[in-house]
Amino acid sequence: MSATIVKAGLGRLDDLEPLWEALRQHHHAVMPSLGPLREPADSWGRRRAHYEKELADPRAYLLLAELDGRVVGYAMVLGGSPSQTWAIESTATLETIVLLPEARGRGVGSQLVERVKEEARADGVTHLGLGVVAGNEDAIRFYRRHGFEPAFVEMIARP
Numbered sequence: 001m002s003a004t005i006v007k008a009g010l011g012r013l014d015d016l017e018p019l020w021e022a023l024r025q026h027h028h029a030v031m032p033s034l035g036p037l038r039e040p041a042d043s044w045g046r047r048r049a050h051y052e053k054e055l056a057d058p059r060a061y062l063l064l065a066e067l068d069g070r071v072v073g074y075a076m077v078l079g080g081s082p083s084q085t086w087a088i089e090s091t092a093t094l095e096t097i098v099l100l101p102e103a104r105g106r107g108v109g110s111q112l113v114e115r116v117k118e119e120a121r122a123d124g125v126t127h128l129g130l131g132v133v134a135g136n137e138d139a140i141r142f143y144r145r146h147g148f149e150p151a152f153v154e155m156i157a158r159p
Contacts, residue, residue: 003065003072003108005115012064013051015071017044023098030135034156054078059092059123063115065099065108072103075112077119080129092120094130113146 008015021040028037037043054060059079064071080091094116099109120128130148132139 003067003103003106003111005111006064006066007119008062008064010052010055012062012071013048015064016051016074017048019071019074019098019100020044020047022100023096026098027133027136030137031133051076054095061119063112063119065103065112067103067108073097073099073108073112075116077116080125080127088127090123090125091127091129092123092125094128097130109142110146117146 021044024037024040024043028034038046051062054076055062057079061077063075063077065073065075074096075094076096078093078095080093082089082091094113097109097112097116099112103109117128128148129151130143131154132143
């Protein structure tokens, strides 16, 4: 089943709350060693404020995936910075992509990624990055199928 992918702005942020909650729970399931989760309202409040701030940048955008008029997924893309090491000038970051559990395995995630890539190419972006929780093997396989490959490894420790 094909989803409708629409570009959205600040007025649609509240549509993201149940999806963010699904992602929050999923992150904990794949990486419980990072400790307890924030309460849902606190987590969403922080994420919503982050999105409000990021969407003030004209390079940032939000894509919603809708099935039967219901938002079942989204992708948040942020403008990036040129590399100081490599000759890479125009970058973007697929900062968040999430689907409701019932929308997974139906091609909606692939539609979102392909639309992100289309938007990036139209904006002159040459390199698109993303981060993924290390224990999220399903997501890593998904991103690899869409042409992403590891470039950096972020590590964490408790001091």
